[in-house]
Amino acid sequence: MANVLWLQGGACSGNTMSFLDAEEPTVVELITDFGINILWHPTVGLEIGHQVSDLLNSCIKGETQLDIFVFEGSIVQGPNGTGKMNYFADRPMMDWVRELADAAQFVVAIGDCATYGGIPAVPPNPSESTGMQFHKKNKGGFLGTDFVSKGGLPVINIPGCPAHPDWITQILVAISVGRIGDVLIDDYHRPKTFFSDFVQNGCTNAVAFSEKVNGNFGQKGGCLFYEVGCRGPMTHASCNRILWNRHNSKTRANHPCLGCTEPGFPHHDLKKGSVFKTMKYLGFLPKETPPGESKLAYYFKAGVGKVLGNPESADNYGKSK
Amino acid sequence: MANFKELNISPVGRVEGDLDVKVYMENGVVTRAHTQAAMYRGFEKILVGKDPQSGLIVTPRACGICGGSHLYCASSALDTAWGTTLPPNALLLRALGQATETIQSIPRWFYAIFATDLANKKFASKPLYQEVVKRFAAYVGTSFQKGVTASGRPVEVYALFGGQWPHSSYMVPGGVMSAPTLKDITRAHAIMNQFRNDWLETVWLGCSIERYMEVQSWDDLMAWVEENESQYNSDLGLFIRASLEFGLDTFGQGVGKYLAWGTYLHKDLYQKPTIEGRNKAVISASGFWDGERYYEADHRQVMEHVKHAWYENQADALHPFDEPAPTGSTNSTILENTNFDGKYSWAKAPRFMEHAAEAGPLARVIMNANPANLDHQIKDPLFADIMKVKGPSVFTRSLARVHEAPRLYTMINDWLSQIDLDAPFYIKPEEKDGIGWGATEAARGALAHWIEIKEGVIKNYQIIAPTTWNVGPNDSNDNAGPIESALTGIEIEDPHDPVEVGLVARSFDSCLVCTVHAHDNKTGKQLAKFKL
Numbered sequence: 001m002a003n004v005l006w007l008q009g010g011a012c013s014g015n016t017m018s019f020l021d022a023e024e025p026t027v028v029e030l031i032t033d034f035g036i037n038i039l040w041h042p043t044v045g046l047e048i049g050h051q052v053s054d055l056l057n058s059c060i061k062g063e064t065q066l067d068i069f070v071f072e073g074s075i076v077q078g079p080n081g082t083g084k085m086n087y088f089a090d091r092p093m094m095d096w097v098r099e100l101a102d103a104a105q106f107v108v109a110i111g112d113c114a115t116y117g118g119i120p121a122v123p124p125n126p127s128e129s130t131g132m133q134f135h136k137k138n139k140g141g142f143l144g145t146d147f148v149s150k151g152g153l154p155v156i157n158i159p160g161c162p163a164h165p166d167w168i169t170q171i172l173v174a175i176s177v178g179r180i181g182d183v184l185i186d187d188y189h190r191p192k193t194f195f196s197d198f199v200q201n202g203c204t205n206a207v208a209f210s211e212k213v214n215g216n217f218g219q220k221g222g223c224l225f226y227e228v229g230c231r232g233p234m235t236h237a238s239c240n241r242i243l244w245n246r247h248n249s250k251t252r253a254n255h256p257c258l259g260c261t262e263p264g265f266p267h268h269d270l271k272k273g274s275v276f277k278t279m280k281y282l283g284f285l286p287k288e289t290p291p292g293e294s295k296l297a298y299y300f301k302a303g304v305g306k307v308l309g310n311p312e313s314a315d316n317y318g319k320s321k
Numbered sequence: 322m323a324n325f326k327e328l329n330i331s332p333v334g335r336v337e338g339d340l341d342v343k344v345y346m347e348n349g350v351v352t353r354a355h356t357q358a359a360m361y362r363g364f365e366k367i368l369v370g371k372d373p374q375s376g377l378i379v380t381p382r383a384c385g386i387c388g389g390s391h392l393y394c395a396s397s398a399l400d401t402a403w404g405t406t407l408p409p410n411a412l413l414l415r416a417l418g419q420a421t422e423t424i425q426s427i428p429r430w431f432y433a434i435f436a437t438d439l440a441n442k443k444f445a446s447k448p449l450y451q452e453v454v455k456r457f458a459a460y461v462g463t464s465f466q467k468g469v470t471a472s473g474r475p476v477e478v479y480a481l482f483g484g485q486w487p488h489s490s491y492m493v494p495g496g497v498m499s500a501p502t503l504k505d506i507t508r509a510h511a512i513m514n515q516f517r518n519d520w521l522e523t524v525w526l527g528c529s530i531e532r533y534m535e536v537q538s539w540d541d542l543m544a545w546v547e548e549n550e551s552q553y554n555s556d557l558g559l560f561i562r563a564s565l566e567f568g569l570d571t572f573g574q575g576v577g578k579y580l581a582w583g584t585y586l587h588k589d590l591y592q593k594p595t596i597e598g599r600n601k602a603v604i605s606a607s608g609f610w611d612g613e614r615y616y617e618a619d620h621r622q623v624m625e626h627v628k629h630a631w632y633e634n635q636a637d638a639l640h641p642f643d644e645p646a647p648t649g650s651t652n653s654t655i656l657e658n659t660n661f662d663g664k665y666s667w668a669k670a671p672r673f674m675e676h677a678a679e680a681g682p683l684a685r686v687i688m689n690a691n692p693a694n695l696d697h698q699i700k701d702p703l704f705a706d707i708m709k710v711k712g713p714s715v716f717t718r719s720l721a722r723v724h725e726a727p728r729l730y731t732m733i734n735d736w737l738s739q740i741d742l743d744a745p746f747y748i749k750p751e752e753k754d755g756i757g758w759g760a761t762e763a764a765r766g767a768l769a770h771w772i773e774i775k776e777g778v779i780k781n782y783q784i785i786a787p788t789t790w791n792v793g794p795n796d797s798n799d800n801a802g803p804i805e806s807a808l809t810g811i812e813i814e815d816p817h818d819p820v821e822v823g824l825v826a827r828s829f830d831s832c833l834v835c836t837v838h839a840h841d842n843k844t845g846k847q848l849a850k851f852k853l
Contacts, residue, residue, distance in 0.1 A: 021486070027469065085360065085653065119367065126362070126649055162487055218497065219747075220500045244480050248480045271372060275375055
């Protein structure tokens, strides 16, 4: 049994929408079978007509046990650090967040905005947005480097834009059934169970990657890393292991991975030439290469592979229906 | 002696961001209402100076429930700016993305957001109340789980073509990223069939889609309800009967003027995308209806007012192409301390031909009833009749929303069967500077993006969302926005549980978590504050 309070700051509700698509378990099963008690949620709160500010204050005072505080959306600190660009229940949302984070056993940041600041925090960051415990790649964020919740963990980050529903539900269940000790987190506070592998693991175009067959929009087969900026080889997430909406993933649908589970998203701050294009040195060497070896070693191996390999030409590659 | 009250209710809306509503009451009747959007992120400002294609990634994230609709606009804006060529397959796959997102929203909105209010104790004395609670109560209602689960199915089809929902960027200038195979098409048909068998015909309609679509008038609809037990007891049948019994057809009229940009660009009629050519190419018609006649939905008739919006360094009543990137004011206030003669919302007040206009499904079905619609466009006279017989209300607006599901289902199946697997899905465009406009009908109404590209980067990006049309504040002439107007005049039975305000706000399906504040009109004393 766990009481969950879910609030939204500078949010689009995408993580909530993703959450509602959860399959095993569904959101309803989470409540009826897994002991999750949603104290309040902006979309599916049971407490219709409830005075939410009373509830929030009751959590802060400890009168209502707050097991999990879920936050979706960026922490809006603008203008000039006042937080007035995001009012909720007659206070800046950031003031609620600070007090609720201190009251909660565990704090879970869901989606890129809550984890790292996300799109709202892209320069010029008009709303002075930041993440719960990170600002982009830098630890700190709103709650600060040293924040640890009552349960003994820092903010548990479930990034992704949006986060996959299973990533969300499984962490809530782990806390609810007392198995949070089994959840190890990485340097960016991501549960390793979902964020150790690369998106490329399980990508149906992985062979085309190793054989250097270029893919492009509107065609079947080929790897999107070389021309249209796919970040699958350097992004930690299980998108091709735990599929989306039961069926698919971006890269399986010929959609370049945007790298949305990494704190740099949107990468290069959307500067000219960075969107759906592979940024290159000398017009042909990818500026970003898969981790694990030096750029030079990668270029060498890739070059040899391209010459020695005998891949089908991109024109014919995978042209079946 | 008149009894003046003021009501602040907190929050009402339920999807994204926060909306505060302040209503002033006199003898239990709302005399004045103000809507205050209470959150600002500045996405349009972030886009300035960025890669021209940034909108494909950024704008779907403006609203998680309408991400596919933002993508439809963002790709279309670039198509018109760059002068792309679109293969028919691309137009079909984009329409499928838009339609599956919209049909997803219908059960999700009805069960998770709207119908739970019908289980409010206000209606406890009504004969149908027990049945409504049994079916629609949150989580435990017998239809609640079926409906919420069903709502996830259509976006599986979206994911087949876009990789995932929400937040794909598969629509790009020149077409789409994906190149589906027969496996995807067959699977999509199967998913939609399951959606029909598990919910749409069995739980929702109680009859075949074909039977429901024979309904042409209000009398037809009433006859449909009474026709047999299956229809009478279906969720739609119960919704109609309960709405009439609970009086949802008696309040929440609104401004009486409607705007739709229309959507679903026809596969053969928009291969050379232009701003001017759009209105004739849409399958769900565009238009502006002022209560008497139809006008062309010309985007040049749009002006945004900021007299009451927290933006600075901006002249009033500008067309989006002429607006600067929004500069958020540092002087925002909270609703309780707000002077409504000044600025009071993060939403701007868009106007069409200088009128406040309601966006949403009701606007769409009114355009579908336009006798001048072309042969490839939807022709459905039902809501011309309902507007005449019943007029606008919480019920009419909600009925319009759910009325679209059967037609969307048939269109999705038709479009799936029209995809030519041997033909292109994408034609690589040439990037250039210029201006573009993309529009659509998001589930909750008219959505449009304006873009200007200069020296290879975005110079100006403006978004007007349906919620901007509906929750916008007063304009520079102090005329109320649609929700402000719809709240004015309603009777609130219990100021400590003003469910009527929630029902009005939710009938607009505003994508904001809405806070309502009730105040005594005379003393200004706050009586109640509720998150709904």
